[in-house]
Amino acid sequence: MSPQPISSFSDLNALATHFRTLLGSKKYVLLFAYNGTGKTRLSCAFKDLGKQPIPGSEEKSTDTLYYNAFTEDLFTWDNDLEGDTERRLYLNRSSKFFNGLRELAMEERIRKFLRRYADFDFDIMYDEWFVHFSREVRNNNNATEKVENIKVSRGEENIFVWCFFLAIVELVVDQEPAYSWVKYIYIDDPISSLDDNNAIAIASHLAQLLKEQEDLKVVISSHHALFFNVMYNELKKSKGKDYFLTKNRETGEYALQDTGETPFFHHVALIIELREAVRTGKLYTYHFNILRNILEKSASFHGYTDFSECIKSGDDDSDEVTYARYVNILSHGNYSLFEPREMVDDNKKVFRDILDRYMNLYRFNPDLFNEETRENDE
Numbered sequence: 001m002s003p004q005p006i007s008s009f010s011d012l013n014a015l016a017t018h019f020r021t022l023l024g025s026k027k028y029v030l031l032f033a034y035n036g037t038g039k040t041r042l043s044c045a046f047k048d049l050g051k052q053p054i055p056g057s058e059e060k061s062t063d064t065l066y067y068n069a070f071t072e073d074l075f076t077w078d079n080d081l082e083g084d085t086e087r088r089l090y091l092n093r094s095s096k097f098f099n100g101l102r103e104l105a106m107e108e109r110i111r112k113f114l115r116r117y118a119d120f121d122f123d124i125m126y127d128e129w130f131v132h133f134s135r136e137v138r139n140n141n142n143a144t145e146k147v148e149n150i151k152v153s154r155g156e157e158n159i160f161v162w163c164f165f166l167a168i169v170e171l172v173v174d175q176e177p178a179y180s181w182v183k184y185i186y187i188d189d190p191i192s193s194l195d196d197n198n199a200i201a202i203a204s205h206l207a208q209l210l211k212e213q214e215d216l217k218v219v220i221s222s223h224h225a226l227f228f229n230v231m232y233n234e235l236k237k238s239k240g241k242d243y244f245l246t247k248n249r250e251t252g253e254y255a256l257q258d259t260g261e262t263p264f265f266h267h268v269a270l271i272i273e274l275r276e277a278v279r280t281g282k283l284y285t286y287h288f289n290i291l292r293n294i295l296e297k298s299a300s301f302h303g304y305t306d307f308s309e310c311i312k313s314g315d316d317d318s319d320e321v322t323y324a325r326y327v328n329i330l331s332h333g334n335y336s337l338f339e340p341r342e343m344v345d346d347n348k349k350v351f352r353d354i355l356d357r358y359m360n361l362y363r364f365n366p367d368l369f370n371e372e373t374r375e376n377d378e
Helices: 012-022 039-049 106-114 154-173 196-210 225-235 263-280 286-301 307-311 319-330 345-361
Strands: 006-009 028-033 064-067 075-078 088-091 120-125 130-138 144-150 184-188 217-222 240-247 254-258
Touching: 006 012, 012 039, 012 254, 028 225, 039 064, 039 184, 039 217, 064 154, 106 120, 106 154, 154 196, 196 225, 217 225, 225 263, 263 286, 263 345, 286 307, 286 319, 286 345, 307 319, 307 345, 319 345
Parallel strands: 028 217, 028 240, 064 184, 184 217
Antiparallel strands: 006 254, 075 088, 088 130, 120 130, 130 144, 240 254
């Protein structure tokens, strides 16, 4: 297989300009890049290119609705440190992110998404521009009661912000006039601030929402291999481009490689995801689904009819049947991709053994699995 062509760009502005040109004829750009490459700064460069002066005003118009690390800065906590009772999450009322908040029944739109990921509720205080949270719990009499003004966790706050963003995307899809200024949607690394366990569900739900509006132009970037691959599979029938972005530390240039017709890249990206899960010990039942997918693709490539051949060390291998049964059982049945559960220790060991055996039988270039620590985007 010949390598895909690589395009070089002198800086992020040049790359962002290239993406805008691409979106003249494409529906989406899907970008995979490691942390520290500049994904967040790229999203800001893309947004800034769309700013235009407003006649008679010091302000500028914009054409990009974006989700990145700075989106969370539009929400600010007042935790009532003295009384510890009135915990409020304030909204930045000057941001176009919140256009038409009161008029557009945002609460119900947000709840529709939030129910998929969380068990808390909220109310928006429109006059004072803040949100307070609540949760239903069971009391000592086993009756349900509502606890008001709770302080949600950092992870729960991130989920709320993500669902708020999805509700706005839905308004864009529905062509709501308050968001008629949106020409592009740029989503940078939602998984970096959300629970990894939700990666499959988040990617699937996002893809379904984006596919509802044919004219919507979208850029999605991520360092998360599983999220990237789910998005790739969900969107591959749409008109788009899929890339792998790297940065030359010596020259400062950026290299963009097309991965759309390179199954090998997606195969390797999934293996990277599994190796990282093994390294951290955060192994969940859905990882067996990914492992099976890798084994089946490898078996097909090598001309085998059964994936078990890819974990067979010899004709007298007694472990092959056992390992194959584990993969069969734990990649089917009640082990839902959308409700992931952590593996028990015994299953974690079996998973590690199967992956190690596969990696030893099929040698990859070790440079593909460079696990050195990379700094997060600022």
